[in-house]
Structures are given as structure tokens and as C-alpha cells.
Amino acid sequence: MxxxxxxxxxxxxxxxxxxxxxxxxxxxxxxxxxxxxxxxxxxxxxxxxxxxxxxxxxxxxxxxxxxxxxxxxxxxxxxxxxxxxxxxxxxVDKPEILIHDGRLDFKTLSRLDISDEELKEAMREHGIEFFKNVKLAMLEIDGTISIISQDKENLKQTHYKRKHNRKNLQKF
Known part of the structure; x- marks a missing residue:
């Protein structure tokens, strides 16, 4: 040596x-x-x-x-x-679009094993009730879900830490 x-x-x-x-x-x-x-x-x-x-x-x-x-x-x-x-x-992973202008990307959600409950929890944390009110939802490279609302008056962004439950992906 x-x-x-x-x-x-x-x-x-x-x-x-x-x-x-x-x-x-x-x-x-x-x-x-x-x-x-x-x-x-x-x-x-x-x-x-x-x-x-x-x-x-x-x-x-x-x-x-x-x-x-x-x-x-x-x-x-x-x-x-x-x-x-x-x-x-x-x-390095790249961010993934989950929802764009209220439309869910089902292929990406399924591939990333993100359930509708995880997505809804992230929306509730941001004060958003319906998918149609989401301008953009992204799975960031650190595993958080960022959400930007459609509401121009109350434009906010939040991060949601994913909880990785191993349940099967539920239908949206």
C-alpha cells in the first residue's frame, strides 16, 4: 500500500x-x-x-x-x-408538478405514490378546500409539497412535509 x-x-x-x-x-x-x-x-x-x-x-x-x-x-x-x-x-431529483391550474397529474401522483389524502392535507394546511383552487402544487426535491393558490388576493405558498405511509394509492 x-x-x-x-x-x-x-x-x-x-x-x-x-x-x-x-x-x-x-x-x-x-x-x-x-x-x-x-x-x-x-x-x-x-x-x-x-x-x-x-x-x-x-x-x-x-x-x-x-x-x-x-x-x-x-x-x-x-x-x-x-x-x-x-x-x-x-x-439530484427535480421538482414534480402534481397539480397545475386545478388539474391533477394522475400519472405523476401514481408514480410518486402520493395519495389524495396527502394532497388534501397539504391543501388544508394552506387553507384550500378544492383542487380547482390550486394554481400549482409541486413535490419539491426535499420531499415537501409546495402549493400556490389560484386566489390572487390571498396568494400564499406553503410547504407540506410528506408523511410516507405505505398505503395503496387511492383513487382521486
Whole structure:
């Protein structure tokens, strides 16, 4: 080995990219509001990948090197995402239109597994009773639902944190 901790560096980079891809595939939006099962999953994943990163080196220095590598690679990835739009498209979700001018996008709602109750809850939090009164509802990249009302006098915008219940999508 060129450097005594090069094995930890390579392992940490591999784990970082694996976790990035896994979150992209399984839905980063799932992290917008954590429930008990999500927290348990994160704790178990962190414990399982810790061994993959440091290998047999369980020393303090080994753990700090792994953590430092994760911070550095995260910093570099964020810089690259800002600079290169194609990389950004691969790694960062884009906002999704759920309602536009009172019309629901059923394909998007179904694909994102957003129930009518979640949408109605977000509308109620904004003081909107009917879908027809929604100018624009967006699922933001952080998992919140933003709503802009049709009412020009009381134009407001609010964010609604999704609660990820696993119930089947109900009919609208």
C-alpha cells in the first residue's frame, strides 16, 4: 500500500457511491420525514457499512479517516453538481408538478405514490378546500409539497412535509 490508510479511503469512496445510488434508486424523498422504521433502517445501514469502510482497522484514526473521506467526497460531489448539469440530472431529483391550474397529474401522483389524502392535507394546511383552487402544487426535491393558490388576493405558498405511509394509492 502506498499510504497506510489508502484501503480505508478506497472503501469509503465505494460505500459513498453505493449509498448515493441506493438513495437515488429507492427514493431520496423517503428521507423527507423519517418515521421509526426509517430511523432504524438508517442506523442499521450505517452500522453495516461502517465495517465495509474501515475493514479490520477499528482504530480511532481509521474511523476519522473514513469520516474525513466522506466529508471530502460529499464536498467534491456538491461542487461538481453545481458545475456540471448532466451530473446534477443524474444525482439530484427535480421538482414534480402534481397539480397545475386545478388539474391533477394522475400519472405523476401514481408514480410518486402520493395519495389524495396527502394532497388534501397539504391543501388544508394552506387553507384550500378544492383542487380547482390550486394554481400549482409541486413535490419539491426535499420531499415537501409546495402549493400556490389560484386566489390572487390571498396568494400564499406553503410547504407540506410528506408523511410516507405505505398505503395503496387511492383513487382521486
Amino acid at each position: 502506498l499510504f497506510p490508510y489508502s484501503d480505508i479511503i478506497i472503501r469509503s469512496i465505494a460505500v459513498y457511491f453505493f449509498m448515493t445510488i441506493a438513495l437515488r434508486v429507492f427514493g431520496k424523498k423517503e428521507l423527507s420525514q423519517l418515521n421509526t422504521a426509517d430511523i432504524i433502517l438508517i442506523l442499521l445501514i450505517s452500522n453495516s457499512v461502517q465495517n465495509a469502510m474501515v475493514g479490520p482497522d477499528t482504530s480511532l484514526i481509521g474511523g476519522l479517516v473514513a469520516a474525513l473521506v466522506l466529508f471530502i467526497i460529499n464536498f467534491i460531489i456538491k461542487k461538481l453538481i453545481r458545475r456540471y448539469k448532466t451530473l446534477s440530472k443524474l444525482l
